[in-house]
Each structure stands twice: as C-alpha cells, then as structure tokens.
Amino acid sequence: MSYENLSPEQMRYLKRIKSRKRSIVIMRIMLFVVFLAVWETAAALKWIDPFIFSSPGRIAATLSRLYTDGSLWTHVVTTLLETVAGFLLGTIAGVLIAVVLWSSETFSKVLEPYLVVANALPKIALGPVFIVWLGAGPFAIITVALTISLIVTVLEVYTGFKQTDCEKVRLVQSFGANRGQILTKVVLPSSFPIIMNSLKVNVGLSWVGVIVGEFLVSKAGLGYLIVYGGQVFQLDLVMASVVILSILAAFMYFGVQMLEKKIAKRY
Amino acid sequence: MVPAVKLDRITKRYHTPEGEISALEDITFSVQEGEFVGIVGPSGCGKTTLLSIISGLLEPSAGKVYIFGEESHGVNPKIGYMLQRDSLFEWRTIYRNVMLGLEIKNEVTPENISAIDDLLMKYGLDAFRDNYPSQLSGGMRQRAALIRTLAVNPKILLLDEAFSALDYQTRLAVNDDIYNIIKKEGKTAIMVTHDIAEAISMSERLYVLSKRPGTIKLTVDIKLSIENRTPLLSRKAPEFRQYFDMIWKELDIHVL
Ligand SMILES: Nc1ncnc2c1ncn2[C@@H]1O[C@H](COP(=O)(O)OP(=O)(O)OP(=O)(O)O)[C@@H](O)[C@H]1O
Numbered sequence: 380m381s382y383e384n385l386s387p388e389q390m391r392y393l394k395r396i397k398s399r400k401r402s403i404v405i406m407r408i409m410l411f412v413v414f415l416a417v418w419e420t421a422a423a424l425k426w427i428d429p430f431i432f433s434s435p436g437r438i439a440a441t442l443s444r445l446y447t448d449g450s451l452w453t454h455v456v457t458t459l460l461e462t463v464a465g466f467l468l469g470t471i472a473g474v475l476i477a478v479v480l481w482s483s484e485t486f487s488k489v490l491e492p493y494l495v496v497a498n499a500l501p502k503i504a505l506g507p508v509f510i511v512w513l514g515a516g517p518f519a520i521i522t523v524a525l526t527i528s529l530i531v532t533v534l535e536v537y538t539g540f541k542q543t544d545c546e547k548v549r550l551v552q553s554f555g556a557n558r559g560q561i562l563t564k565v566v567l568p569s570s571f572p573i574i575m576n577s578l579k580v581n582v583g584l585s586w587v588g589v590i591v592g593e594f595l596v597s598k599a600g601l602g603y604l605i606v607y608g609g610q611v612f613q614l615d616l617v618m619a620s621v622v623i624l625s626i627l628a629a630f631m632y633f634g635v636q637m638l639e640k641k642i643a644k645r646y
Numbered sequence: 647m648v649p650a651v652k653l654d655r656i657t658k659r660y661h662t663p664e665g666e667i668s669a670l671e672d673i674t675f676s677v678q679e680g681e682f683v684g685i686v687g688p689s690g691c692g693k694t695t696l697l698s699i700i701s702g703l704l705e706p707s708a709g710k711v712y713i714f715g716e717e718s719h720g721v722n723p724k725i726g727y728m729l730q731r732d733s734l735f736e737w738r739t740i741y742r743n744v745m746l747g748l749e750i751k752n753e754v755t756p757e758n759i760s761a762i763d764d765l766l767m768k769y770g771l772d773a774f775r776d777n778y779p780s781q782l783s784g785g786m787r788q789r790a791a792l793i794r795t796l797a798v799n800p801k802i803l804l805l806d807e808a809f810s811a812l813d814y815q816t817r818l819a820v821n822d823d824i825y826n827i828i829k830k831e832g833k834t835a836i837m838v839t840h841d842i843a844e845a846i847s848m849s850e851r852l853y854v855l856s857k858r859p860g861t862i863k864l865t866v867d868i869k870l871s872i873e874n875r876t877p878l879l880s881r882k883a884p885e886f887r888q889y890f891d892m893i894w895k896e897l898d899i900h901v902l
Pocket residue numbers: 660661662667669687688689690691692693694695696858
C-alpha cells in the first residue's frame with residue numbers, strides 16, 4: 380500500500396495503530412525484564428531464599444553447566460522425540476479412528492459409551508500399567524502421551540465429521556460420489572479447522588503426557604531432570620528444566636501454526 | 647418420441663420415530679427432451695422430494711422413474727441437479743468448485759477442461775476463477791453453481807429454488823441468463839419454485855401441486871403470444887396476468 384493517495388486522517392489512523400503495536404511489544408519485553416530483575420534482586424538481597432526459589436543468574440549458570448558437560452542435548456532430544464512421537468501417533472490414530480467411526484453409524488453407536496468413559500478417565504492413571512507392559516523406557520512414555528491426546532482427538536474430530544453440511548454431501552452424491560469420495564472431497568476438508576485445532580491442543584497434551592511419563596520412568600529427559608532436581612533439592616536444576624520446556628513447547632506450537640497456514644493455503 | 651423424464655405413479659412416504667409422513671401421492675407426468683417444465687406448490691408439499699426422486703438421490707416408496715425410456719435406479723449420470731442452496735465449497739476456488747463434478751466422475755480430460763473454460767468465459771466468471779466463493783456476489787455464486795452442474799454435461803437439469811437467494815433485480819437478470827444458457831445448450835429442465843411469476847415466465851408447462859401429500863392439482867400449458875420468448879419478455883405478454891391469477895387462485899384455495 381502506498382501512502383501518497385491516503386487522506387491525512389487515514390495516515391494519522393495508520394500511524395496510531397503502528398505506534399500502539401510498538402508500545403505493546405515494548406511493554407511485553409519490559410514486563411519480562413522487570414520480572415527477571417525483581418527476582419534476581421530479591422534473591423541477591425536474601426528477601427527470598429535462593430536455595431528454594433532459585434534465581435535467574437543461578438538458572439543461567441545451571442544451563443551453561445548442563446550445556447558444557449553435554450547432558451543438555453541428551454535430555455532435550457529424549458523429551459523432544461518422545462513428545463513428537465506421542466503427538467504424531469495420537470493425532471494420526473485419532474483421526475483414523477474418527478474416520479472408522481464415521482464410516483459405520485452402528486459401530487460408533489456401540490462404542491459411544493466406552494469413548495465417553497475413556498475420555499473422562501485420567502489417562503495418567505494407566506501409566507504404571509504401560510510401564511509393566513512395555514518396560515520402564517521410552518515406549519511406555521510415548522504410550523502415555525499418545526493415550527492422553529488420542530481419545531480427545533477421536534471425539535473432537537468425529538463430532539466435526541458429523542457436523543458436515545448435509546447439502547454439500549447431497550451435492551457430491553448427485554454427482555455419483557461413493558463413500559470414499561464423500562470423505563475426501565467434503566467431510567475431511569470441511570473438518571480441517573477442527574483437525575487443526577485438535578492438533579494445537581494435542582501439542583500441549585503430549586508435553587503433559589511425556590513429562591508425567593518421565594516422572595514415572597525416570598531415566599533421562601527433562602521430566603527426569605525435574606524429578607531428580609526435586610529429590611536432591613537442586614531447585615536451580617528444576618527451574619532450568621522448566622525454562623527449556625517452555626521454550627520447546629512454544630516452538631512446537633508455532634510449528635503447528637505454520638503447518639496450518641501452509642496446508643490452508645495449499646488446498 | 648421417448649420422453650426425457652417419465653414419472654409413473656410416484657409415491658413417497660418418510661418414516662420417522664414420530665410417525666409416517668406422506669410427502670408425495672401418485673405423481674405421474676412426462677417431460678419431452680428440450681422442454682422447460684415448472685413445478686409450483688406450497689412450502690413443504692414435497693417439491694424437493696420429487697426432484698430428489700427424479701435425480702435418484704431418493705428411492706420412491708412406490709412408482710417408477712424412467713429416464714429416456716429406461717427405468718432408473720440410483721443416481722442417474724444424465725441428470726444435473728442444482729440444489730436449493732448453491733453449496734459452493736468455501737475452501738475451493740471458483741475454478742476448483744466447478745471442477746468438482748468432473749473430479750468425482752474421474753472425467754478431468756483436456757476437452758472437459760476447455761469446455762469449463764468456455765463456460766466460465768461465456769458467463770462472466772473467468773476473471774474470478776481463482777477467487778473464493780465468499781468473494782462473489784449472490785448472482786455470481788448462482789452462475790458458478792450452474793456451471794458446476796453443466797460441467798458434467800447433463801442432458802436433464804433439475805433446478806430447486808435455484809434463484810431464491812437473490813434480490814428481485816438480480817433474480818430477473820439471472821432468470822434470463824440461465825434460461826438462455828439452458829435453451830442454447832438444448833437441455834431439458836425441470837424447475838421448482840415458490841414464485842408463480844418466475845414459473846410462468848420460464849416454463850412451457852406448469853404443474854401445480856397440492857399441499858402435503860403433494861398431488862398434481864393442475865397442469866397448465868403456458869402459451870404466450872410473443873416471439874423469441876425470454877423470461878423477461880414473457881412477463882410482458884398479454885396472457886401473463888391471466889395465468890398468474892389462475893395459478894394464484896389455485897394455490898391459495900388449497901394452501902389454507
Ligand atoms: N428426510 C426426511 N425425513 C422426514 N420427513 C421429511 C424428510 N424430508 C422431507 N420431509 C418432509 O416431507 C415434506 C416435503 O418436504 P420437501 O422438502 O420435499 O418439501 P418442499 O416442497 O421442497 O418444501 P420447501 O418449499 O419448503 O422447500 C415436508 O413436510 C418435510 O417435513
């Protein structure tokens with residue numbers, strides 16, 4: 380857009396929007412800086428006990444120690460891989476099961492009460508069962524993460540499928556479409572926003588599943604670091620792990636958002 | 647001559663847990679190839695049901711449908727059905743919307759693609775082929791829906807309240823537009839509408855249905871003393887008023 384053919388009023392309006400945006404960004408950064416400064420000062424002046432509350436400086440030192448002794452990568456990669464695996468498997472399996480439910484109304488009616496109960500059940504409770512079945516390792520952890528996102532995905536996506544506009548279905552049927560074509564031409568694309576939304580929710584759920592799984596199994600990963608740090612009273616280690624977790628979770632969320640934009644454009 | 651569409655004592659009953667709904671009762675008529683036939687009737691009398699049965703989307707409870715002399719079961723590929731709503735897919739561009747039928751029928755051939763290009767060009771949508779439906783006016787959307795129907799080259803067109811979403815001015819223009827398209831392409835058409843004037847202006851013959859269960863109350867052959875009939879000109883024909891009054895009276899008496 381060029382500025383030349385805009386009225387002065389419109390230009391003032393645009394400028395106002397722009398400066399408002401800038402001041403919001405500045406305030407965000409300020410908030411973060413002030414928070415860190417207050418925390419650090421409080422710890423330095425012993426208003427709070429840095430041994431229990433840690434401090435930004437101590438967290439940074441712990442991070443650099445983890446980085447130099449090389450264990451940072453092992454833990455980050457372990458947790459990240461488990462989360463991505465749980466997330467992908469939970470989402471893909473969830474959508475596939477929703478397709479199966481959609482394809483047979485009898486089948487979905489039969490399964491309905493089981494799904495509702497499974498959804499209400501706190502899946503974490505199954506953690507110890509998975510550990511017994513799959514061993515105290517990454518498979519059990521991935522399974523916990525997968526189970527947490529699976530049932531929600533099934534229910535959400537299936538509900539989306541059922542809300543497909545009947546007129547659109549009638550339209551493709553009038554062209555002689557079979558069940559598979561109804562699915563690929565109408566039901567799946569019209570449920571795209573719902574699938575994307577459950578993808579975003581699943582990112583969060585998978586992190587929960589993996590961290591809890593690592594609490595239980597405790598061999599490697601950020602969840603392990605947190606539990607270990609708590610047990611040996613190294614709150615710096617716990618806080619450092621939480622910081623890494625927030626960064627990873629944020630990146631993964633933005634990744635999904637980018638994927639959404641890309642797919643939305645393509646089809 | 648073998649009629650394009652022949653209905654033989656069509657009856658339709660819907661079954662719901664609340665009870666049985668008799669929608670159509672003993673409908674019999676024939677439509678010759680190239681004819682434009684209108685169906686009017688009060689709301690809920692079974693007009694959409696009737697078109698769905700002709701298209702094969704619905705099976706009648708009793709009676710038979712013949713398309714070009716052959717008994718028809720299931721969706722008939724010779725029929726193009728323009729539904730009550732335009733139902734353009736908001737996630738597809740106009741071009742990909744009009745391609746939908748060909749995709750489903752697996753007939754995306756160079757000839758068919760160039761036929762679509764011609765249709766888009768002829769009906770003024772070429773510049774909007776990469777736009778999404780939400781960016782088009784109601785009339786343009788309706789034309790896009792028509793092109794989508796014509797793209798698979800049906801011999802028979804079923805139009806269900808195809809123009810009801812339009813304001814009056816646009817509606818008159820689109821009436822003319824679509825009438826010309828259908829005549830030019832030599833299609834047979836069956837059009838359902840609430841609008842008596844629209845029905846008279848476009849049809850060569852009109853069936854007036856009673857309220858539910860729909861039966862044929864009246865058959866009217868529309869004969870207008872004008873040359874080169876178009877919907878707009880038809881409205882100015884001297885006989886138009888008489889037909890209108892007759893049908894209006896017939897509908898009114900039996901609606902209430
Ligand atoms: N799937 C269905 N199940 C039960 N009843 C139905 C079903 N579809 C339609 N009906 C009933 O059958 C009757 C005829 O419906 P139809 O849609 O054919 O009417 P219509 O003449 O097209 O109405 P309108 O002018 O409002 O579009 C209505 O009373 C409707 O309630």
